[in-house]
Amino acid sequence: MIRLGKILFISLILVIAVGPGLAQDVAPGEGGILIQANTLGDPNFLNPLLANTTTELEVNALMFPNLYDIDPATQLPAPAVENDMTTGMALGWEVSDDGLVYTFTLRDDLFWSDGTPVTSADYKFTFDALASGEVASPRTDVLDTIASVEAPDPQTLIITLSVASCRGLDEMDEFGVLPAHAVQAIIGDDFSAINEMDFNKAPTATSGPFNFAALVEGTQVSLAANPNYIRPVLPEGYILKNVPDKTIALEQLLAGEVNMIGTFDVAQENFAQLRELDAAGEVQAFESIDDGYWWLALNQADPTNPQDGVDEDGNIIVQDPHPLFGNKTVRQAMMMSLNIDEIIDGALNGEGVPALTHASQIAWAYNDNLTPYPFDPDTARTMLEEAGWVDDDGDPSTPLVATEDNEFAEAGTPFSFTVQAQTGDVAVDAATTIMQRQFAEVGIEMNIELLEFGALVGELLGQEFDAIFLNWTNLPTDTDARSQFNPEFDIVGSGFNFVSYQNDDITRLYEEARLVEGCAPEDRIPLYHEAQAILQDDLPYLFIYAPKTMFVVRGNVEGFDPFPEWQKWNISRWTVLGG
Structure with missing residues (x-):
């Protein structure tokens, strides 16, 4: 009982x-x-197709199955190993010679909490919902890779890729598995109803080591x-x-x-x-x-007019630049204004390392050749002046203002912006306060607005912010970041390219790395290393630190x-x- x-x-x-x-x-x-x-x-979504916060992922992992298990020791896909955080459906799989067709044999001893078996039809239903374009899921990047899903019988699943992608197997397992029978009973044929259904806060059928009881x-x-x-x-x-x-x-x-x-x-x-x-x-x-890092995301586009990165035909939408952050020289000057070691000491009690680019520093594709920006406020001031930001009143307590020659800001605009961050976190409080002081020393005014986590994520995805201090974690070990930096994932309200970043070289490199013939890591690494170097130079985020972490249970x-x-x-x- x-x-x-x-x-x-x-x-x-x-x-x-x-x-x-x-x-x-x-x-x-x-x-x-x-x-x-x-x-x-x-959590806002007890639904793996919609989940995008740490809390949601934490809970959903214990309640919903995945396509396959991850071996916790190797961090690689493996059939039927013990991992309560993945609960894989697959007993094994075969791949066609051309690398396009994966045929999975599924176990027959997984059941939803209402007694209904977990089958290939559940995976196909979840994918069909994602592919419909009617569900506000942050997992749409997989649609570039997965062409079709077939469920010929309950224990057989056939997934066909559009290209022989090196990330294909990873992407097949990025969106979880919903109970088709339970969700269809709610939505009928209207996939868009998934976005607002009561199931998202009180799932009526789950299948993991634990089943849903209640959300208070x-x-x-x-x-x-x-x-x-x-x-x-x-x-x-x-x-x-x-x-x-x-x-x-x-x-x-x-x-x-x-x-x-x-x-x-x-x-x-x-x-x-x-x-x-x-x-x-x-x-x-x-x-x-930590397998991620903390960043200061700088909106690259005009926050008063957020737009998707591409139109319905996939064409790039050119957006008006952010008046403060549209200039790369300004972003580099901001990075040189920050004493990262002081931030780590003050926010993390020294328990962290500088973040240099977008990647986990324990990933096999991490670029160890990168060096940090120097802490150099004098050079930062010179760069800001060259970019059209000057001290017009000789008062160090007031922010710099834009000159007539400023590329994006109107003359007289003060270099003043608001960073939004999570309330109730002493490390966040310390880090933002230190950054505020360090920016002020070069004439940049940073105001701080603290929000509850759910509200902060809403601001992030809504793209009406100037800057947000937050973190990525559980980053992929190949360092792929298409969903963070490619224009097709700049989707107002749901996309993870919430800074509206556009860089043709980054888009090309991630695509080439994904499609390397044979997928040998040694052939993919140079492409990922180049992408990481570009991101460090271009700075869509200011890369701050990667914390040391501790998971604690009682004795x-x-x-x-x-x-x-x-x-x-x-x-x-x-x-x-x-x-």
Whole structure:
């Protein structure tokens, strides 16, 4: 029996016992309730086709299947390995000689929470919804690669690519799998209804190590152990509990009100304390380097008139440049105005490294030959003056103003902009405050507006911002970034090229890397390295830092055996002693 009421409300009263105890055999569903702190706010979409925030991805990974599993040790696709965060449908697959047709054999022991089998029809339905053009999904980049999907029988799936893409297998698994029967019962034949259906906040059929129980907005998401999962699920349930900030997340961990904190919710200033607690056995702390980075996104286009990057025929739409950031020299001067080491010390307590370009620094295609911009305020001032920004009143407390020769800004326009960032994050507060001071020293006024995470993402996708301080994580190991920087992904309201960046060389390099004959990494690396160098020079974002990370569980959580990218890969085997 699923004790739903207990799972819904236990986080309000639970104080988890800590102390010595011996591991015992635990029956499925009797291993205690896992409660994870969450500072990023409510999920908007409990639907993998629409999900685009960390919170959404965190929860959906535990409730919806994927096409195949990822081996947590190698980070590569693998048939039927154990990974509770992927729950793969595929037992194996074959590829045609020309590399265009993938035939998957699917397992027959996956079931939705209402008892309906998970089949090839579910994958085909999800893809058809994405391909319809009626769903506001951020995953439309896969349509450049996948030509068609066939489901000839429940356990066979045939996927045909339009080109023999080196990213084909990756892209087949980027949009999750929806329960066709449950969603069709809601939308009929109208795929556009997926965007607003009640399922997005309360899915009626799920299939992962946990099933959906409830979303209490502003409080928590509750999941219950799936008694019909492909492996026994020992925990009784999983709760993602909202907390105001990272300080309170740590307080609640130490008080036993939560029993884990994810990498996004552990402040670097607390690393030293947590290392001591780990040594004492009170917590288990797993350290790594983030597979992404933090950036200051600079809108390349006029924020008063956001437009898509291409028209209906795929032609580039030339947009009016942002009056402050349209000039590359200005962006480079801004980068040279920032003392990144000081920002890392102040925001991360020194627990981070400078970000140099758009890529994970632990990726196999990362360009190790890049060097950071120097911190050189004097040169930055000279570059700004050359770009038409001058001190017109001799007062260092006021911003520079545009001259008649300024390329994009009207004469007299002050160099003043607003950066939007997430509220309740001490590292964000420190980083933005330090950047504000450093910019002011060269005559740039940066105002700070703090927003709840969901509102911040809305501003980002709406493209009416000047600048946003945020981060990417879980970046691909081949460093492909078409969805962030190619014009076809500049889609107002949903696209990830929210800075409206356009660069023909970047578009070409990512396409060539995707289509390298034979897909040998050594043949793709030079193309990705060149793209990373261009991005570092062109600066659609100011690249700030990559934090060191820590995933922490209490000492009484047994079974915790993390990998850098997959801390919860075996969460079905975790138990809470005394929980």
